[in-house]
Amino acid sequence: MTLEVSDLHVGYATAAVLHGVDLTVGDGQSVALLGRNGMGKTTLVRSICGLRPPTVARGSIVFGGEDITRKAPFQISRVGIALVPQGRRVFGSLTTTENLTVVPRRRAASAGEPWTVERVFEFFPRLADRSKQMARSLSGGEQQMLAIGRALMTNPRLLIMDEPSEGLAPAILDIIQDRLAELRSSGLSILLAEQNVDLALDIAEHVVIIDDTGRSTWTGTAAQLRADTSPLEQYLGI
Amino acid sequence: MFEPVFLAQQALNGLSFGALLFLLASGLTLVFGLQRIVNLAHGAFYMLGGYIGLVIATLTGNLLLAVVVAMIAVGVTAFVVEVGLLRFVRGQEMPEVLLTIGVMFVVADLCLAIFGGDPKTLPAAASIQGAMSIGGLIYPWYRIFVIGVAVVIGIALALVQTKTRVGAIVRAGVDDRETISAMGVNIGWVFTGMFVVGGALAALSGTIGSGVISVRPGIQNEVLMYALVVIILGGLGSIKGAAVGAVLIGLIDAFAKAWIPELAYFTIFAPMALVLVFRPSGLFGRAT
Amino acid sequence: APASSEDPTEPPAETAGASDDETGDEAPAQAEGTLKVGYISPITGNFAVAGQEMVDGWNLYWEINGNEVNGVTVETIVEDDAGNPEISLTKARKLVESDQVDVVVGPLLANTALAVAEYTSSVGVPNLHPVAAADDLTQRAANDFTVRSGSMSGSQANYPGGVWAADQGHETAVTLCPDYAFGWESCAGFKQGFEQNGGEVTAQFWYPNGTSDFSTYVSQLQSAGADIAYVATAGGAPGPDFMRSFLGLGLKDTQPLLMNCCSMDQATLRAMGTEVLGIHSVSNWAEGRDAPEVAEFNAAYAERYDGKIPSLNVAGGYVTASQVAQVLAENGLVTGDELVAAISATTFEDSILGKTVFDEYNNPVSPVYIREVQEVDGQLLNVPIETFDAVDQWLGMDPEEAMARPNYSQQFQG
Amino acid sequence: MTRDRKVGLGAMALLLLALASYPYLGTSGYQVSIASTVLIAAILASTVNFLAADGGMASLGHGAIAGAAAYGAGWASLQGHSMATQIALAMVVGILVTTVYGVLSMRTNGIYFLMVTLALGMVVFGLAYRLSSVTRGENGITGIERPEVLAEPWAFYLFLVGCFAVTTAALWVVSRSPFGATLRGIRDSESRMRSLGYYVPAYKLGAFMISGTIASLAGLLAVWHTHFVSPSATELGRSVLLIVMVLLGGLGTTLGPLVGAAIVILVENVVSNSVERWPTVLGLIFILTILFARAGLVGSAAKVLRRRRRGTDAGEPDTAEPAGLTTTTTIP
Amino acid sequence: MAAAVRTAPGPRGPGAPVLVADAVGKRFGGVQAVDGISLTMAPGERIGVIGPNGAGKTTLFKLLAGDELPTAGTVELFGQDVTRVGTARRARLGLGRTFQVSNLFRDMTVLDNVRVAARGGTPRARVFWRPQRPKDEISQRALASLESVGLSRRAQDTVADLSHGEQRQLEIAMALVTEPEILLLDEPAAGLSAVERSTLRRLIEELPRTLPILLIEHDMSLALGLTDRVMCMENGRHVVTGTPQEVRDNETVKAIYLGRRDKK
Ligand SMILES: Nc1ncnc2c1ncn2[C@@H]1O[C@H](COP(=O)(O)OP(=O)(O)OP(=O)(O)O)[C@@H](O)[C@H]1O
Ligand SMILES: Nc1ncnc2c1ncn2[C@@H]1O[C@H](COP(=O)(O)OP(=O)(O)OP(=O)(O)O)[C@@H](O)[C@H]1O
Ligand SMILES: [Mg+2]
Numbered sequence A: 001m002t003l004e005v006s007d008l009h010v011g012y013a014t015a016a017v018l019h020g021v022d023l024t025v026g027d028g029q030s031v032a033l034l035g036r037n038g039m040g041k042t043t044l045v046r047s048i049c050g051l052r053p054p055t056v057a058r059g060s061i062v063f064g065g066e067d068i069t070r071k072a073p074f075q076i077s078r079v080g081i082a083l084v085p086q087g088r089r090v091f092g093s094l095t096t097t098e099n100l101t102v103v104p105r106r107r108a109a110s111a112g113e114p115w116t117v118e119r120v121f122e123f124f125p126r127l128a129d130r131s132k133q134m135a136r137s138l139s140g141g142e143q144q145m146l147a148i149g150r151a152l153m154t155n156p157r158l159l160i161m162d163e164p165s166e167g168l169a170p171a172i173l174d175i176i177q178d179r180l181a182e183l184r185s186s187g188l189s190i191l192l193a194e195q196n197v198d199l200a201l202d203i204a205e206h207v208v209i210i211d212d213t214g215r216s217t218w219t220g221t222a223a224q225l226r227a228d229t230s231p232l233e234q235y236l237g238i
Numbered sequence B: 001m002f003e004p005v006f007l008a009q010q011a012l013n014g015l016s017f018g019a020l021l022f023l024l025a026s027g028l029t030l031v032f033g034l035q036r037i038v039n040l041a042h043g044a045f046y047m048l049g050g051y052i053g054l055v056i057a058t059l060t061g062n063l064l065l066a067v068v069v070a071m072i073a074v075g076v077t078a079f080v081v082e083v084g085l086l087r088f089v090r091g092q093e094m095p096e097v098l099l100t101i102g103v104m105f106v107v108a109d110l111c112l113a114i115f116g117g118d119p120k121t122l123p124a125a126a127s128i129q130g131a132m133s134i135g136g137l138i139y140p141w142y143r144i145f146v147i148g149v150a151v152v153i154g155i156a157l158a159l160v161q162t163k164t165r166v167g168a169i170v171r172a173g174v175d176d177r178e179t180i181s182a183m184g185v186n187i188g189w190v191f192t193g194m195f196v197v198g199g200a201l202a203a204l205s206g207t208i209g210s211g212v213i214s215v216r217p218g219i220q221n222e223v224l225m226y227a228l229v230v231i232i233l234g235g236l237g238s239i240k241g242a243a244v245g246a247v248l249i250g251l252i253d254a255f256a257k258a259w260i261p262e263l264a265y266f267t268i269f270a271p272m273a274l275v276l277v278f279r280p281s282g283l284f285g286r287a288t
Numbered sequence C: 001a002p003a004s005s006e007d008p009t010e011p012p013a014e015t016a017g018a019s020d021d022e023t024g025d026e027a028p029a030q031a032e033g034t035l036k037v038g039y040i041s042p043i044t045g046n047f048a049v050a051g052q053e054m055v056d057g058w059n060l061y062w063e064i065n066g067n068e069v070n071g072v073t074v075e076t077i078v079e080d081d082a083g084n085p086e087i088s089l090t091k092a093r094k095l096v097e098s099d100q101v102d103v104v105v106g107p108l109l110a111n112t113a114l115a116v117a118e119y120t121s122s123v124g125v126p127n128l129h130p131v132a133a134a135d136d137l138t139q140r141a142a143n144d145f146t147v148r149s150g151s152m153s154g155s156q157a158n159y160p161g162g163v164w165a166a167d168q169g170h171e172t173a174v175t176l177c178p179d180y181a182f183g184w185e186s187c188a189g190f191k192q193g194f195e196q197n198g199g200e201v202t203a204q205f206w207y208p209n210g211t212s213d214f215s216t217y218v219s220q221l222q223s224a225g226a227d228i229a230y231v232a233t234a235g236g237a238p239g240p241d242f243m244r245s246f247l248g249l250g251l252k253d254t255q256p257l258l259m260n261c262c263s264m265d266q267a268t269l270r271a272m273g274t275e276v277l278g279i280h281s282v283s284n285w286a287e288g289r290d291a292p293e294v295a296e297f298n299a300a301y302a303e304r305y306d307g308k309i310p311s312l313n314v315a316g317g318y319v320t321a322s323q324v325a326q327v328l329a330e331n332g333l334v335t336g337d338e339l340v341a342a343i344s345a346t347t348f349e350d351s352i353l354g355k356t357v358f359d360e361y362n363n364p365v366s367p368v369y370i371r372e373v374q375e376v377d378g379q380l381l382n383v384p385i386e387t388f389d390a391v392d393q394w395l396g397m398d399p400e401e402a403m404a405r406p407n408y409s410q411q412f413q414g
Numbered sequence D: 001m002t003r004d005r006k007v008g009l010g011a012m013a014l015l016l017l018a019l020a021s022y023p024y025l026g027t028s029g030y031q032v033s034i035a036s037t038v039l040i041a042a043i044l045a046s047t048v049n050f051l052a053a054d055g056g057m058a059s060l061g062h063g064a065i066a067g068a069a070a071y072g073a074g075w076a077s078l079q080g081h082s083m084a085t086q087i088a089l090a091m092v093v094g095i096l097v098t099t100v101y102g103v104l105s106m107r108t109n110g111i112y113f114l115m116v117t118l119a120l121g122m123v124v125f126g127l128a129y130r131l132s133s134v135t136r137g138e139n140g141i142t143g144i145e146r147p148e149v150l151a152e153p154w155a156f157y158l159f160l161v162g163c164f165a166v167t168t169a170a171l172w173v174v175s176r177s178p179f180g181a182t183l184r185g186i187r188d189s190e191s192r193m194r195s196l197g198y199y200v201p202a203y204k205l206g207a208f209m210i211s212g213t214i215a216s217l218a219g220l221l222a223v224w225h226t227h228f229v230s231p232s233a234t235e236l237g238r239s240v241l242l243i244v245m246v247l248l249g250g251l252g253t254t255l256g257p258l259v260g261a262a263i264v265i266l267v268e269n270v271v272s273n274s275v276e277r278w279p280t281v282l283g284l285i286f287i288l289t290i291l292f293a294r295a296g297l298v299g300s301a302a303k304v305l306r307r308r309r310r311g312t313d314a315g316e317p318d319t320a321e322p323a324g325l326t327t328t329t330t331i332p
Numbered sequence E: 001m002a003a004a005v006r007t008a009p010g011p012r013g014p015g016a017p018v019l020v021a022d023a024v025g026k027r028f029g030g031v032q033a034v035d036g037i038s039l040t041m042a043p044g045e046r047i048g049v050i051g052p053n054g055a056g057k058t059t060l061f062k063l064l065a066g067d068e069l070p071t072a073g074t075v076e077l078f079g080q081d082v083t084r085v086g087t088a089r090r091a092r093l094g095l096g097r098t099f100q101v102s103n104l105f106r107d108m109t110v111l112d113n114v115r116v117a118a119r120g121g122t123p124r125a126r127v128f129w130r131p132q133r134p135k136d137e138i139s140q141r142a143l144a145s146l147e148s149v150g151l152s153r154r155a156q157d158t159v160a161d162l163s164h165g166e167q168r169q170l171e172i173a174m175a176l177v178t179e180p181e182i183l184l185l186d187e188p189a190a191g192l193s194a195v196e197r198s199t200l201r202r203l204i205e206e207l208p209r210t211l212p213i214l215l216i217e218h219d220m221s222l223a224l225g226l227t228d229r230v231m232c233m234e235n236g237r238h239v240v241t242g243t244p245q246e247v248r249d250n251e252t253v254k255a256i257y258l259g260r261r262d263k264k
């Protein structure tokens, strides 16, 4: 199932943000979305997931041949798109386990074997120790792990992660990188908005950069970027 | 004033009034406590439910039927209010307040127009007659029945809240409505459902409550106030808190009226004010 | 505007007498014009029924008899005050200043009535009170522009209840009244009647306004164990709510009970049905009194209002209208303090409340009935079982003595 | 001065002119009296507005504060004290009650604050009812006079216009002052404010005192208007209507309270003359306002104007726009 | 300046430690989040705190800032025992801090956020008789602070309209504008993009060397590059303290914390 975003124009009541973004995430592919703070990564991610605001002014978002541009968030989730939102947004008054069980689980057309609480705990052993704790009192990194686990619990086809590395200790990032690689081999597609360019290039094979014009200015592969870092310098100031 | 029979009777008075308080707060506990919708129309739903229940009870003499019809009728009303009005201002506290006050005005005024302003109480035929008698203690069965209903409703609510996924979904929806919908839950309809259940509970308590306190113009405000006091005293969203709060107020009220009658007027509000001064989030409320 | 600056404690006797003489001769000459009436009553809010009934009673009279009397057309503007004294005052002002009414009738509640009476007397507009019971209206705050037309003061109406209870051989009594002026006055009336005749009130309980669950008070009544319990409410829900608790504890057969006017009015009978058969109450209105004028009134009311039976509120409105009509018939168009004086000077022989005259303070001297709820032709009625004729508001004292005492309260019950 | 500010001031001046000329437009005494009621309610509502919009503290006790002040004046008048004493006592009682409220409610927030103020309001109401040796119980105190110079209804009305202008301006300044910004900070995040070195309760108390003092003034004005005070002045229903007025006009707007007060008072006193089911009318007004002008009448109008001027055609109809947005700061 | 109105701190000789935590511990029910941590900060010293997720860094931070009260041990600030002292009071003693999760005034403009921070409970914040003035000293300072984090162009926007990273920048601006005498930073770089990170780095480097800083970071180039001394925690306990180089080379730290990218 392929995600195709074409010529997307998106804005808020106060300002237009994206002025023509094109992006494709093929089946089992992993795409990194790069851009400086405030360039519109989250805006794009939210548009894909159907969250309002912002509003889509023009363009289309198609997933697996189905136009999801103006669908409601829960409908989009049901076609197999899961979100790790920026800033974690775990359900604070639910326990760790409840956070995982509260989401509806898709059975159909899932990538690989279905997710269970146990499997998430295997993924992040730290969470197992905190299973009965209110999510609000988890540490920042623990919440981030929980947010990732929660998204996986929906058994998605496409996993969208908005800055999953934020607040995670370096060693955890390695684990995540390895596990995501495994998951991709079982058919999961990944769209990753990231500030940590090293991590992004390690995880993703394709890269899209959004710049201050609100367009997908640069599209290519991670290998290309490793070979020639000038786009990174130009658009991300590295 | 201290004879055992008198004490026992007052304790039962307090308990049954507390049970009534819990019942009339139960719908609001769901809607306001869990869902954080400031439903000021709760009292009006109680009133409407009470009137409808009474009409059916008078016609058929069947309390159960009266309760069911009232719950359905008010449930439908609540559905219309939620889908037709509240949905447009979801999550915005102040507009919700104004909207539900508007609904309260309209419903209460229409009740006056339709049902007249006479106080109405449950007809004897539909009520549970007679009194329990143990030794010197005589106590009406109906009020014991009210205690029983409150206990059942309380347990049911607590189970729904803790043991089912619906409870967790609602709490998640309150924490972060947007994220739970991005996880695939149609939270809008879940909330609508809760609102309807809240309305139906108001109707249930309105019908059953009419056997203890009459339904009449103005009852909407009284019920709303009692219900607010109970759930605030107990702590928002805590079923246990609402239950403890209700029983506490009931007992304090009963004994204070006997022993310190000068303060009778303040017995409902003073405990709440005191508790809030020392525990700003209520007895069982979590500090925010 | 003409201000009434007389000391309110001074009986307005001379004025009353003077106008009496004048109006006697002038009547036929003035027989044309319009009497504009502003009628304030709570038609919405918590007292909507009582308020509406008060209006209905007034309208009923004019519908039956036509609103033209002796060439004078009676024109009524009804205003809703929702039971709120501030709104009541605003409406009174509107009626007087904007509509320029000749007379204000109402409002219903004691506190709104006192506020409006103060205003109307200050601008020289007569104010008729069909229902309001506040003692002071015709005592300490009495004036030439205010007349209690259709009701009695709170202590006056309940005094005979105490007398009756003592006559029945009850030696001890316990009272339960609302904890504000109306309740204090009612209880004081009962207590003085009871104790002046040899009884003793052993305990007095007071419930705050807004009480809906009476179970704790009923338990207290029960444990007080007096020969008779006297219970007063200001009408509305407390009556049925009290009865629910009282009956629930099975006290009907063991605890003799006397209720006041409003706790056993038709609203309570409608709510409770046959459960309250046999309950006694004391009031200046008895819909079950066997008199042609009452039967006629009941029938007319029932015909227009779905077979309902009139309550004290309806009777108050109706009586007020009939008094106005009679005065207009006898005197032609009279306004200002003359209207009040004319009412006060007239004897109303066939009033549905019984023969009524007025004292110098514009308060009625009329019968009080001890009533029992009975089923008559399938209808529940308060049927008088004993009548106290010509009851005045002084409870056996002379006016100066009575008014020199403090206002009634929990502490002072006379 | 920005253009917005100029337009605002101009509109304000026009409004005041219109208000002041009202008694000279052939209006009856009764109409002036209704207008006076509206102005008093507007002053009271604006104190609620200030506290709720800037401080995030929606109070259900302001009716009772005003009522307490009215009783202060009433009691003094009953005892035959001089006008100066009446005024002083009204303010002292009002401020005293405010202080008690403030001290007891400072630790609470949001809905809990609402409930503490509700409970305290009920206590004041209860005292008004029960302390009849002082308050004359439910019969209330009548015959309270206003100062000689204001005896004429139009004079009193003009005085009220003045009071309204002054209090509104005062609240406007406070809201835009550093103190106002502090309050909004507390409204948004108390923990942040603490960690910035603010003693949060002190500021909340300060705001409450400002609001309560003006509310006391409104109570005094009310009793001067009706010459009467009874427990119903302190009733919960009055306080609820105050919040309703604020929301109808628009939370956080300068003129919202006036508009909201006008609507509620007119429906209660004027529409009720001709429409028997006026509570339904009032309820429908609330509902329609929220459906079509979510930010209140003034709030939404201002938003439309602003948008029109900016010429933006935003796709999404404005969703949750929080209270604070309407109080803008000047651009350096 | 802000410091002028602060209540006089306790005895504070030259060289006396500005912050001392003595065997502090914090227990939440069954979780021992912080377990006997001792820490002494000399004037002008910059200390980094690292450790795996859930190690107790933020909890320790809260104990120092006053958000939580310790269940064991004592905290001293500028020679004064503040173990039981509230947050506001510590702030007035000169403690400035950021929040791990942005804690901003969402309904206010960016500029107002910083202004409120700049007034920090001083008498200026109590002025209610005249509007805020756009050109006064406070506003100037606020603007300068926004400039330094690169947010000045958004000064008039409402915080709710900012992107996540921009909110993180504002978080830092608000901590700096208070002109603290000791600065605690909890993951200031989280959510910042590369450019903004280097801005932040420069910003911290340019702060007066006399300002002591406690920095929690998962970005090793900052945590190890900006500090004089680094403490590593795990499960609430102290693991090792040393110079950045010592900590980087420590085998335990490598095993429990550093990732492949940092071990290089
Ligand atoms: N709710 C909103 N209302 C108005 N404007 C917004 C809103 N959210 C974001 N913006 C603006 O839209 C632009 C893009 O924001 P977005 O959150 O998409 O950026 P981002 O690339 O995700 O940045 P970051 O890396 O900081 O998360 C920013 O300029 C931001 O100020
Ligand atoms: N209020 C609380 N109740 C229970 N446990 C808590 C509470 N607060 C923190 N904890 C637990 O204490 C541990 C330490 O949390 P802390 O936030 O200090 O970690 P941290 O080192 O800052 O982690 P991170 O790097 O992920 O931010 C965590 O395991 C957390 O779950
Ligand atoms: Mg983002």
Ligand SMILES: [Mg+2]
Pocket: A139, A140, A141, E057, E058, E059, E100
């Ligand atoms: Mg942390």
